[in-house]
Amino acid sequence: MKHKGYQAHETAVIDPGCEIGEGTRIWHFTHIMSGCRIGADCNLGQNVVISPGVTLGRNVKVQNNVSIYTGVICEDDVFLGPSMVFTNVINPRSRISRHGEYQTTLVRRGATIGANATIVCGVTLGEFCFIGAGAVVTKDVPAYALVVGNPARPIGWMSEYGHQLSFDETGVAFCPESNEKYIVVNQTVKKITE
Helix, strand or coil: CEECCEEECCCCEECCCCEECCCCEECCCCEECCCCEECCCCEECCCCEECCCCEECCCCEECCCCEECCCEEECCCCEECCCCEECCCCCCECCECCHHHCCCEEECCCCEECCCCEECCCCEECCCCEECCCCEECCCECCCEEEECCCCEEEEEECCCCCECCCCCCCEEECCCCCCEEEEECCEEEEECC
């Protein structure tokens, strides 16, 4: 079914008061709540929930069974793998309301979060970082970092095309797909544009 520039499956529930960008596709049994903002050209898989106040940038890919809770901001070109998990309260209790204590989780441009990963609230995931499947992220992740495990720990660096980088003795690496050049200095990776 086509609505105002985006497509939604007939089983999707779209509450009034949300913004959905042109070219976005919303699949089976997905619930979009009031007050969220979804950019253009996003793809929201089956059984996705987008809570009030969530912001998704342009071209965000959300795979099946992902709930994006209030406090989460995803910039452009973010990939959220199947059944990955966000939280928004550090110390939840069923009988105590913590609605005023939601923490912000910022997922920077181009980041990838693998299947079944858990992102504990209040962290920032750097540009083009790569969170391995099943990782549990409890602290900030630098740009281009590859992290795995529980708790997640860095094991390398990734290119913008999603390839693990191998740095030479001078601190230079090239992406095998794009041939883009990267440097590492003081545990920080940057892409060199010439």
